[in-house]
Amino acid sequence: MTVTAPVARKRSALTKGQLPAFAPYVVLAVALVLGAAILALIGFNAFGWGLVSAILFAIGLVGWSALVEGGRKASDKLATCLVVGSFLVALLPLISVIWTVLVNGIPGLVTPGFLTTSMNGVTGSLDNKSVDEGTKVLGGIYHALLGTVQITLLATVISVPVGLLTAIYLVEYGNDRALARAITFFVDVMTGIPSIVAGLFAAAFFFALVGPGTKTGAVAAVALSVLMIPVVVRSSEEMLKIVPNELREAAYALGVRKWRTIIKVVIPTAISGIASGVTLAIARVIGETAPILVTAGFATTINNNVFGGWMASLPTFIYTQILNPTSPSNPDPSSQRAWGAALVLIILVMLLNLVARLVARLFAPKAGR
Amino acid sequence: MTTNSLTTSRGAGRAGDKVFSGATLAAGCLILAVLFGVALFLVIQAIPALVAPSADIQGGHGFFAYIAPIVVGTLIAAVIALVIAAPIAVGVALFISHYAPRRLASGLGYVVDLLAAIPSVVYGAWGAAFLAPQISPAYGWLASNMGWLPIFQGPASATGKTILTAGIVLSVMVLPIITSLSREIFLQTPKLHEEAALALGATRWEMIKMAVLPFGRPGIVSAIMLGLGRALGETMAVALVLSSGVLTASLIQTGNQTIAAEIALNFPEASGLKVSTLIAAGLVLFIITLAVNMIARWIISRHKEFSGAN
Amino acid sequence: MKATRFGRNAAIAVIAVGALALTACGSDNATGTAPSATQSAAGVKVTGTLTGIGSSAQGAAMDAWKTNFASANPGATVQYSPDGSGAGRKAILDGSAQFAGSDAYLTDAELATSKTKCGTDGAINIPVYISPIAVAFNIPNVKDLKLDADTVAKIFRGQIANWNDPAIAALNAGVTLPDLKVTPVNRSDDSGTTQNFTDYLASAAPSVWTDKAAGLWPASLKGENAKGTSGVVKTVTDTPGAVTYADDSAVSGKLGTAQIKVGSDFVKISAAAAAKAVELGKPVSGRPTGDLSIKLDRTTTDSSAYPVVLVSYHVVCTTYDKKETADLVKAFESYVVSDAGQQAAAGSAKSAPLSKALQDKAKAALDSIKAKA
Numbered sequence A: 001m002t003v004t005a006p007v008a009r010k011r012s013a014l015t016k017g018q019l020p021a022f023a024p025y026v027v028l029a030v031a032l033v034l035g036a037a038i039l040a041l042i043g044f045n046a047f048g049w050g051l052v053s054a055i056l057f058a059i060g061l062v063g064w065s066a067l068v069e070g071g072r073k074a075s076d077k078l079a080t081c082l083v084v085g086s087f088l089v090a091l092l093p094l095i096s097v098i099w100t101v102l103v104n105g106i107p108g109l110v111t112p113g114f115l116t117t118s119m120n121g122v123t124g125s126l127d128n129k130s131v132d133e134g135t136k137v138l139g140g141i142y143h144a145l146l147g148t149v150q151i152t153l154l155a156t157v158i159s160v161p162v163g164l165l166t167a168i169y170l171v172e173y174g175n176d177r178a179l180a181r182a183i184t185f186f187v188d189v190m191t192g193i194p195s196i197v198a199g200l201f202a203a204a205f206f207f208a209l210v211g212p213g214t215k216t217g218a219v220a221a222v223a224l225s226v227l228m229i230p231v232v233v234r235s236s237e238e239m240l241k242i243v244p245n246e247l248r249e250a251a252y253a254l255g256v257r258k259w260r261t262i263i264k265v266v267i268p269t270a271i272s273g274i275a276s277g278v279t280l281a282i283a284r285v286i287g288e289t290a291p292i293l294v295t296a297g298f299a300t301t302i303n304n305n306v307f308g309g310w311m312a313s314l315p316t317f318i319y320t321q322i323l324n325p326t327s328p329s330n331p332d333p334s335s336q337r338a339w340g341a342a343l344v345l346i347i348l349v350m351l352l353n354l355v356a357r358l359v360a361r362l363f364a365p366k367a368g369r
Numbered sequence B: 001m002t003t004n005s006l007t008t009s010r011g012a013g014r015a016g017d018k019v020f021s022g023a024t025l026a027a028g029c030l031i032l033a034v035l036f037g038v039a040l041f042l043v044i045q046a047i048p049a050l051v052a053p054s055a056d057i058q059g060g061h062g063f064f065a066y067i068a069p070i071v072v073g074t075l076i077a078a079v080i081a082l083v084i085a086a087p088i089a090v091g092v093a094l095f096i097s098h099y100a101p102r103r104l105a106s107g108l109g110y111v112v113d114l115l116a117a118i119p120s121v122v123y124g125a126w127g128a129a130f131l132a133p134q135i136s137p138a139y140g141w142l143a144s145n146m147g148w149l150p151i152f153q154g155p156a157s158a159t160g161k162t163i164l165t166a167g168i169v170l171s172v173m174v175l176p177i178i179t180s181l182s183r184e185i186f187l188q189t190p191k192l193h194e195e196a197a198l199a200l201g202a203t204r205w206e207m208i209k210m211a212v213l214p215f216g217r218p219g220i221v222s223a224i225m226l227g228l229g230r231a232l233g234e235t236m237a238v239a240l241v242l243s244s245g246v247l248t249a250s251l252i253q254t255g256n257q258t259i260a261a262e263i264a265l266n267f268p269e270a271s272g273l274k275v276s277t278l279i280a281a282g283l284v285l286f287i288i289t290l291a292v293n294m295i296a297r298w299i300i301s302r303h304k305e306f307s308g309a310n
Numbered sequence C: 001m002k003a004t005r006f007g008r009n010a011a012i013a014v015i016a017v018g019a020l021a022l023t024a025c026g027s028d029n030a031t032g033t034a035p036s037a038t039q040s041a042a043g044v045k046v047t048g049t050l051t052g053i054g055s056s057a058q059g060a061a062m063d064a065w066k067t068n069f070a071s072a073n074p075g076a077t078v079q080y081s082p083d084g085s086g087a088g089r090k091a092i093l094d095g096s097a098q099f100a101g102s103d104a105y106l107t108d109a110e111l112a113t114s115k116t117k118c119g120t121d122g123a124i125n126i127p128v129y130i131s132p133i134a135v136a137f138n139i140p141n142v143k144d145l146k147l148d149a150d151t152v153a154k155i156f157r158g159q160i161a162n163w164n165d166p167a168i169a170a171l172n173a174g175v176t177l178p179d180l181k182v183t184p185v186n187r188s189d190d191s192g193t194t195q196n197f198t199d200y201l202a203s204a205a206p207s208v209w210t211d212k213a214a215g216l217w218p219a220s221l222k223g224e225n226a227k228g229t230s231g232v233v234k235t236v237t238d239t240p241g242a243v244t245y246a247d248d249s250a251v252s253g254k255l256g257t258a259q260i261k262v263g264s265d266f267v268k269i270s271a272a273a274a275a276k277a278v279e280l281g282k283p284v285s286g287r288p289t290g291d292l293s294i295k296l297d298r299t300t301t302d303s304s305a306y307p308v309v310l311v312s313y314h315v316v317c318t319t320y321d322k323k324e325t326a327d328l329v330k331a332f333e334s335y336v337v338s339d340a341g342q343q344a345a346a347g348s349a350k351s352a353p354l355s356k357a358l359q360d361k362a363k364a365a366l367d368s369i370k371a372k373a
Helices: A004-009 A023-042 A046-068 A071-109 A124-133 A142-173 A178-190 A195-209 A217-241 A245-253 A258-286 A290-295 A314-323 A332-363 B005-051 B062-099 B102-115 B120-145 B163-187 B191-199 B204-233 B236-241 B259-269 B273-301 C002-024 C059-072 C085-093 C108-116 C149-157 C166-171 C192-204 C228-238 C271-280 C323-337 C339-349 C356-367
Strands: C048-054 C076-081 C099-102 C123-137 C144-147 C183-187 C224-226 C242-247 C256-262 C265-267 C309-317
Touching: A023 A046, A046 A071, A071 A332, A071 B062, A071 B102, A071 B120, A071 B163, A071 B204, A124 A332, A124 C059, A124 C339, A142 A178, A142 A217, A142 A258, A142 A314, A142 A332, A142 B005, A178 A217, A178 B005, A178 B273, A195 A217, A195 A290, A195 B005, A195 B259, A195 B273, A217 A258, A217 A290, A217 B005, A217 B163, A217 B204, A245 A258, A258 A332, A258 B005, A258 B102, A258 B163, A290 A314, A314 A332, A314 B120, A314 C228, A332 B102, B005 B273, B062 B102, B062 B163, B062 B204, B062 B259, B062 B273, B102 B163, B120 B163, B120 B236, B120 C228, B163 B204, B163 B236, B191 B204, B204 B259, B204 B273, B236 B259, B259 B273, B259 C085, B273 C085, C048 C085, C048 C323, C059 C076, C059 C323, C059 C339, C076 C323, C085 C099, C085 C108, C085 C309, C099 C123, C099 C323, C123 C192, C123 C228, C123 C271, C123 C323, C123 C339, C123 C356, C144 C149, C144 C166, C149 C166, C149 C183, C149 C192, C149 C242, C149 C256, C183 C192, C183 C228, C192 C242, C192 C309, C224 C228, C228 C242, C271 C309, C271 C356, C309 C323, C323 C339, C323 C356
Parallel strands: C048 C076, C048 C099, C144 C256, C183 C224, C183 C242
Antiparallel strands: C099 C309, C123 C242, C123 C256, C123 C309, C256 C265
16 A cells, blocks of 8 residues: 555645645744834834734735635635734723723722721821821722612613613514604614713702702712613613524414513523623713712712712712812822722622623523534 | 413413513603603703804804814714724624634623723823823824824824824723624624535635624624714713814814813803803704714614514 | 522522622721710801802812811711812802802802892802912923013913023023923813913913903913813823913922012912912902902012912802701801811811901801891
């Protein structure tokens, strides 16, 4: 069987016209060297090096592929480069933002009492003292954290049922009627309500309903709901739409009622997307500053009652601490508290996100694939 | 067995159907009522500014002379944000749904979702304190090398706090919104379509082009609209980043202003007619969103065929 | 199915326990001091909650006032939301706040409107907070400059483009001025600081500053700007050659501040000189008795006064519906204008205390506050 030996040494017909597996690494190495050389000519910096090398890498790989593999494979390579590239480009500012928050936020967060006390009694002279004498920064965000949790929870309790039911109406019952079309359209319009307008609207509504100067956590929750509902509707609608019709028809064929089909088949199938949409909606409003400023007042003490009295929230806390430091002449303690609060806010959303994923997993049907 | 279990269940089911469809209808109507309320509130509060003699409005040339430049400014900022964010966001969504290893993908999705949660004040502070000084030399370079383009006309701003910086900050803010929604849509692409495409010998990109993108197109447009809503209405980040001024064609000089930032900057000290003027500005923003959404609807309506529930 | 049910219940339980845990562990005692039970100096026991809305410039001083007032009067709390002067004036006119903090006194029209909620005598303006406005600049190795009103106006109008301009050099013999571009930075938001600064320029340098005094920087002037006092200070600190105007308390040691020419001398910015300028101001004419609105004299030649100064007021009603509220307002505002209150503000916000004469006038005006019969 000596005939087969030379055949084995030949390249397989299946892999003919393919770049060797090591090709990307070779191109990367060449691109890095060339990039460094070019940057050395115009002044070296790491960011520029990365950028130039990435461009060279893409050109090199796609060009080589076009020569060896032909146009289709080359455009596939180009698409891969673009997709991965866009991801890397997106990471840059995102990492930068997170890094800024972490670096500035951790000193605040680890200060004893930061999470368990309010700002009651903290004045500029205390901040001046802590800077002059290097003692710990007093004051915490407990009141704001509690306020944010309560206001957001109430807003979610209002928005999610309304938003989800509307989405169900649009997808399952609307049948492209004029009303359904109108709702879809106006929900989109609602996403464009400037947040301050939502706040002013809620404030005016409660002024008319309850009396002048009504500022409570509940008013803020209503304002946030106005902002949150369209996001919930929009994302849930998209998720419900892509539930395959086969599932619905199978349920109907088994004699299941439409509403039970929706609750037992359609929603569970889409629950992961819906949960993600709701989390997104919460994330969208939890950081809102302007509507809370005009609806919930500005408290420095703990308020456990969302329906009565002024209430603090993390975004308004951050806002005032950055723009109106407790001690104008020594803004550092205030900015430490503000960044600490921003970090807490992000951690809070992270936890919410985890809960949403957990919920999605518990509700979702066992998927086949 | 005196009761027939089939008929009772059917009776209960029918009532359930009625109640459920009624509830969904009521929720939809509630939304319309709220929106109507907001619109009514805006119009009533805005009327004094619209009918006031033009000399009384800020600037002294009437409401439309006041609002026109900031409308353009708002659109410039939003367009910059979307031009940067939309392709990158769709790319990131594709990366997470179809390119990244499975195990990594859910983690990445999680990180992106988180970024939607960073309060706009923080983005604003980041943009003003970190991004603007970093990017300012690049503007100087653009002004001296590309200054023949009106949008890069010099002299560049010394602080880097320009409409382009504001647009970049906005694009970072809308990126997670578009990514998150598009990703979910891409993940829902019928596996059979994808596998069929691959089985016919399509490369990964061809598969995405033929199966994933057409399926996801209405969803992508929706996601971009949500992002646009945020970009148009974003207040604090723009207010902190942008060094505002009169309408300027150059993106790297100080100048321009957006409606939302104009409201935020002036509302606290406003009284009387000024309040009406600012609320009228809010009404204009509202109308812009309306117009933009009409266009988007029209685009989507041409690609209806992929809805699973039609 | 059972398993999922259990899972759902478990999730709800976890959330509920988390919420409970959150509500249980906080404390309002951030400073670690035991609440004192001493009575207020006057011996009058006041109770209730006082709501104020208004100027963010007063925010830091307000923190000190409400803290000290609450610890002296255990039954009373004061809450203050720094929404802005305009919001504050609106709030007292529609009855949603009991007092307002405002960087400008009520206009005659607002004074007339105030009669619907504040009794037949309407509302009165009490000056409570004086803050000198510094002209702060970032020039490497230069910490001290002497400027007159015309030069300041020219700098902020962009008519002086470089720091080594002869106009600046003429006023600053012996100072080495660098060849550096001047970047004026103004406030992008509507503010009392801008109002007072442009009022100074329009009065003291009328030939250069041809715009009217306004809370918003003239739109025709192209320049850098930033939101809020902290924003302009940060921008100037980051940009060599930049110059701004800002409340003196917020100007950090990294920036230089200008001496302003008053009469024939240059005046260094100080609390005492600011208080002096306010003392030299005239009462606004046509105001009801008790109202202490001040028309500042920006063109004064008294070189112990620093005329670039902001006066912020508390707007209070002369008549309140309830006696409890009237007593509370009287007690709180009396504390604010007292020596102790002014010193507390100076300690927290580096403001300039009111002069003794003004304190007495304010105290007398506050004594006229009464409840509806």
